[in-house]
Amino acid sequence: MTEDRLPSRAEDFSEWYNQVVLRAELADYAPVRGCMVVRPYGWALWENIQAALDKRFKATGHVNAGFPMFIPKSFFEKEKEHVEGFSPELAVVTIGGGEELEEPLAIRPTSETIIGHMYAKWVKSYRDLPILINLWNSVVRWEKRTKLFLRTTEFYWQEGHTAHATAAEAEEETRRMLDIYTDFAVNEAAIPVIPGEKSESEKFAGAVITYAIEAMMGDCKALQSATSHYLGQNFAKAFNIQYLDVQNNQQFAWTTSWGLSTRMIGAIIMVHGDDTGLILPPHLAPIQAVIVPIWKKEEEKTAVCEKAGQIADELQKTLRIKVDLREGVTPGFKFNDWEMRGVPLRIEIGPRDLAASSVTLSRRDRPGREGKTTAAWEGLAQTCQRTLEEIQQSLLERATQFRKDHTSDPTTYEEFRTAVEKGFALSWWCGGSACETKIKEDTKATTRCIPFEQPGGTGRCIVCGMEASKKAYFGKAY
Amino acid sequence: MTEDRLPSRAEDFSEWYNQVVLRAELADYAPVRGCMVVRPYGWALWENIQAALDKRFKATGHVNAGFPMFIPKSFFEKEKEHVEGFSPELAVVTIGGGEELEEPLAIRPTSETIIGHMYAKWVKSYRDLPILINLWNSVVRWEKRTKLFLRTTEFYWQEGHTAHATAAEAEEETRRMLDIYTDFAVNEAAIPVIPGEKSESEKFAGAVITYAIEAMMGDCKALQSATSHYLGQNFAKAFNIQYLDVQNNQQFAWTTSWGLSTRMIGAIIMVHGDDTGLILPPHLAPIQAVIVPIWKKEEEKTAVCEKAGQIADELQKTLRIKVDLREGVTPGFKFNDWEMRGVPLRIEIGPRDLAASSVTLSRRDRPGREGKTTAAWEGLAQTCQRTLEEIQQSLLERATQFRKDHTSDPTTYEEFRTAVEKGFALSWWCGGSACETKIKEDTKATTRCIPFEQPGGTGRCIVCGMEASKKAYFGKAY
Numbered sequence: 001m002t003e004d005r006l007p008s009r010a011e012d013f014s015e016w017y018n019q020v021v022l023r024a025e026l027a028d029y030a031p032v033r034g035c036m037v038v039r040p041y042g043w044a045l046w047e048n049i050q051a052a053l054d055k056r057f058k059a060t061g062h063v064n065a066g067f068p069m070f071i072p073k074s075f076f077e078k079e080k081e082h083v084e085g086f087s088p089e090l091a092v093v094t095i096g097g098g099e100e101l102e103e104p105l106a107i108r109p110t111s112e113t114i115i116g117h118m119y120a121k122w123v124k125s126y127r128d129l130p131i132l133i134n135l136w137n138s139v140v141r142w143e144k145r146t147k148l149f150l151r152t153t154e155f156y157w158q159e160g161h162t163a164h165a166t167a168a169e170a171e172e173e174t175r176r177m178l179d180i181y182t183d184f185a186v187n188e189a190a191i192p193v194i195p196g197e198k199s200e201s202e203k204f205a206g207a208v209i210t211y212a213i214e215a216m217m218g219d220c221k222a223l224q225s226a227t228s229h230y231l232g233q234n235f236a237k238a239f240n241i242q243y244l245d246v247q248n249n250q251q252f253a254w255t256t257s258w259g260l261s262t263r264m265i266g267a268i269i270m271v272h273g274d275d276t277g278l279i280l281p282p283h284l285a286p287i288q289a290v291i292v293p294i295w296k297k298e299e300e301k302t303a304v305c306e307k308a309g310q311i312a313d314e315l316q317k318t319l320r321i322k323v324d325l326r327e328g329v330t331p332g333f334k335f336n337d338w339e340m341r342g343v344p345l346r347i348e349i350g351p352r353d354l355a356a357s358s359v360t361l362s363r364r365d366r367p368g369r370e371g372k373t374t375a376a377w378e379g380l381a382q383t384c385q386r387t388l389e390e391i392q393q394s395l396l397e398r399a400t401q402f403r404k405d406h407t408s409d410p411t412t413y414e415e416f417r418t419a420v421e422k423g424f425a426l427s428w429w430c431g432g433s434a435c436e437t438k439i440k441e442d443t444k445a446t447t448r449c450i451p452f453e454q455p456g457g458t459g460r461c462i463v464c465g466m467e468a469s470k471k472a473y474f475g476k477a478y
Numbered sequence: 479m480t481e482d483r484l485p486s487r488a489e490d491f492s493e494w495y496n497q498v499v500l501r502a503e504l505a506d507y508a509p510v511r512g513c514m515v516v517r518p519y520g521w522a523l524w525e526n527i528q529a530a531l532d533k534r535f536k537a538t539g540h541v542n543a544g545f546p547m548f549i550p551k552s553f554f555e556k557e558k559e560h561v562e563g564f565s566p567e568l569a570v571v572t573i574g575g576g577e578e579l580e581e582p583l584a585i586r587p588t589s590e591t592i593i594g595h596m597y598a599k600w601v602k603s604y605r606d607l608p609i610l611i612n613l614w615n616s617v618v619r620w621e622k623r624t625k626l627f628l629r630t631t632e633f634y635w636q637e638g639h640t641a642h643a644t645a646a647e648a649e650e651e652t653r654r655m656l657d658i659y660t661d662f663a664v665n666e667a668a669i670p671v672i673p674g675e676k677s678e679s680e681k682f683a684g685a686v687i688t689y690a691i692e693a694m695m696g697d698c699k700a701l702q703s704a705t706s707h708y709l710g711q712n713f714a715k716a717f718n719i720q721y722l723d724v725q726n727n728q729q730f731a732w733t734t735s736w737g738l739s740t741r742m743i744g745a746i747i748m749v750h751g752d753d754t755g756l757i758l759p760p761h762l763a764p765i766q767a768v769i770v771p772i773w774k775k776e777e778e779k780t781a782v783c784e785k786a787g788q789i790a791d792e793l794q795k796t797l798r799i800k801v802d803l804r805e806g807v808t809p810g811f812k813f814n815d816w817e818m819r820g821v822p823l824r825i826e827i828g829p830r831d832l833a834a835s836s837v838t839l840s841r842r843d844r845p846g847r848e849g850k851t852t853a854a855w856e857g858l859a860q861t862c863q864r865t866l867e868e869i870q871q872s873l874l875e876r877a878t879q880f881r882k883d884h885t886s887d888p889t890t891y892e893e894f895r896t897a898v899e900k901g902f903a904l905s906w907w908c909g910g911s912a913c914e915t916k917i918k919e920d921t922k923a924t925t926r927c928i929p930f931e932q933p934g935g936t937g938r939c940i941v942c943g944m945e946a947s948k949k950a951y952f953g954k955a956y
Binding site: 039044071 | 509513
């Protein structure tokens with residue numbers, strides 16, 4: 001940690017974000033342009049995200065596998081929209097073992113193509129379907145402008161790839177996985193998200209339909225937080241994934257893909273953080289509560305530290321706990337340090353607490369006196385668990401209220417132009433790409449999604465005034 | 479699974495190995511030369527290996543992190559032995575986002591260099607040490623001859639990288655991690671290993687000392703199964719990892735690195751497998767017991783399958799269980815299928831078992847009648863757990879006996895030459911590279927390791943007859 005003051009979010013949101021990532025030691029800049037090193041604290045957060053998702057994937061019948069990072073460049077030519085979308089972003093290996101390669105190898109930007117190639121080999125009959133595979137790995141996209149966690153040349157994610165015998169089953173899978181992402185975002189990351197469908201211009205290169213969850217960040221911009229693609233038979237036809245059905249007819253399979261990345265860490269920082277630093281949702285925090293023993297005189301130290309250790313041993317059975325026994329730094333320094341790192345709950349124990357058989361609890365989501373309470377040693381684990389659940393809920397409520405306060409329903413295009421400067425606009429849209437393009441040119445805002453939740457009925461498109469049957473969210477996005 | 483017979487190990491060990499990997503669906507050949515796809519069953523095995531190691535790493539204070547796959551090619555020039563060892567094997571990215579890169583990027587073959595670069599940035603004072611970081615990732619080495627799991631262009635592994643204030647602490651760490659690998663190999667993979675030091679010619683490029691665990695495969699060849707390197711100050715000096723000590727003097731740090739890879743899966747296959755297929759050690763098996771319901775008449779089916787389901791529900795609480803309810807294939811087909819996949823225990827339940835309130839247990843490590851017992855429903859979970867522990871122990875004993883039977887102590891060089899054709903030779907060695915080279919040229923055998931366990935005293939070098947203070951293991955290796 002440097003001694004300089006963290007810029008406030010109002011002053012410079014972007015610099016506040018960069019500084020929080022570095023000072024909380026979530027990540028650092030790598031010596032290669034656009035790449036990041038995820039430091040142990042950031043990686044522990046990612047491991048908790050992985051565990052929460054992996055549990056949900058396995059409960060719905062998915063299994064993990066490991067696919068190679070190298071994909072023959074020619075594979076990208078086989079699906080015409082896919083190649084247009086991804087070719088400009090590829091990193092290409094041309095030399096291996098000191099020699100020029102006969103065919104250059106792309107480093108995967110996403111694995112639909114090599115998955116298609118292998119599934120074609122593995123699938124023979126309807127009995128081999130569905131295939132429900134997920135990969136935890138990293139992918140590479142050559143990005144011009146990068147930002148830690150939000151857009152890096154290499155990033156970590158999971159990519160699910162499934163193949164089914166029918167269109168209906170594949171569509172159902174696509175929606176099921178979006179529901180899992182929604183559930184994860186709301187109940188683990190405490191981030192309210194809008195599940196919906198992407199417009200034609202915003203969908204994945206090669207998909208028939210792209211669904212996404214969209215979240216509002218602390219600067220009122222949108223972040224696409226996970227996507228789930230219904231690929232129809234596009235990749236099955238490009239890579240020849242065919243099966244014999246019950247009537248012994250050759251059929252092409254129907255496929256899906258879906259992903260969530262380390263971007264989610266960026267979302268957590270930007271949704272919950274405050275001017276003091278990070279605030280982590282208790283369900284995902286690597287350290288849920290930090291115990292800070294406080295002493296002035298040397299003779300108090302032994303008793304206070306011993307009790308802190310006892311409490312830690314007890315709480316560790318059910319919570320992720322750290323005891324800060326560092327010497328040579330003040331309690332105030334420790335408080336600031338753990339606040340910067342967003343630990344949801346602080347447990348202070350000093351000589352006075354010792355005398356009263358209690359501790360002082362400080363909630364990270366409520367700075368100052370307001371978040372302080374005294375808690376007895378008796379039943380402390382339950383008190384902490386309850387408090388952590390309250391913090392988890394309060395973070396979700398606060399973020400939901402914030403989004404509500406910054407979402408409007410403008411009645412004219414002039415109002416719309418102001419609205420997307422301040423947050424999201426939820427407006428009737430005819431669905432035409434001309435109106436979408438005009439909005440983008442006039443305001444830099446884009447269609448975020450056409451939410452599943454619709455008012456019903458019809459209205460007038462906010463741009464052209466034609467009759468529209470659906471509302472869409474518009475906003476500036478990361 | 480194909481219908482063709484699996485070649486026996488005696489007939490063609492190498493082809494037996496390849497076929498087992500493919501038929502058990504552990505892995506498949508990728509469309510890129512030398513790369514593999516780890517299929518869900520193989521990946522589940524790898525996840526269990528990861529969990530068993532990760533638990534040990536965390537218990538000894540290590541934390542995980544994520545480092546980029548790209549390393550500037552110039553980094554490799556900074557440590558002179560490292561560059562000689564790894565330059566010929568690099569895969570190099572020369573194009574990114576459609577443009578030629580100013581500096582080519584190597585894909586990591588191992589991360590000492592980029593670790594050194596970042597640690598130099600992070601370490602300021604003795605208070606920042608030790609750093610105990612581990613990475614779970616994949617690395618790329620351009621290999622000429624490849625074999626699934628044993629030597630692939632891209633492979634999965636963990637690489638630990640630590641930095642310390644003193645040489646003694648770094649040496650202790652190097653040995654601690656070798657102990658962890660030994661403990662894992664013996665107690666989880668049921669593979670007896672020989673921990674020891676590598677000779678000068680066999681050590682890691684850039685290391686001061688390389689320790690390794692060596693195992694004997696089913697064809698009597700050696701497989702180096704994990705390594706732990708004491709790097710001294712070589713990388714600290716090359717990358718300038720310096721810290722201020724307690725007396726305020728600048729000092730170079732002392733570093734280590736250590737790794738275990740998906741090669742371990744190859745070892746498990748080759749140590750335990752038999753002519754029927756894979757045999758997995760129960761501690762790591764993705765499926766510890768498979769329940770096969772058996773019925774002839776349609777009216778038996780419901781009762782048998784219902785009971786199989788009940789048993790599965792009960793056993794699932796403590797074991798990794800699969801029920802094979804497939805229709806249209808015979809019980810015999812299912813038996814063969816799960817034997818090929820090496821599931822340690824089979825639980826058969828048919829109408830006769832139903833009547834007797836029992837099941838038939840079949841141990842994978844004892845084919846035929848010898849491995850069959852009847853077990854009551856009452857206390858079945860404990861019976862299965864006990865049986866699985868017996869299988870785990872018996873696999874370890876069998877492999878230990880096999881190694882003993884194929885390790886000799888030749889008295890003349892002529893005997894030595896015959897001995898290394900049949901297994902390991904444990905012989906006095908003067909430590910000179912000339913003798914080592916002669917052995918390699920005459921027999922293709924190499925120094926596997928100088929074991930920690932030594933007889934004491936001295937003897938005559940098996941090659942030159944000079945006085946030698948240590949014995950070494952020699953053998954042909956993968």
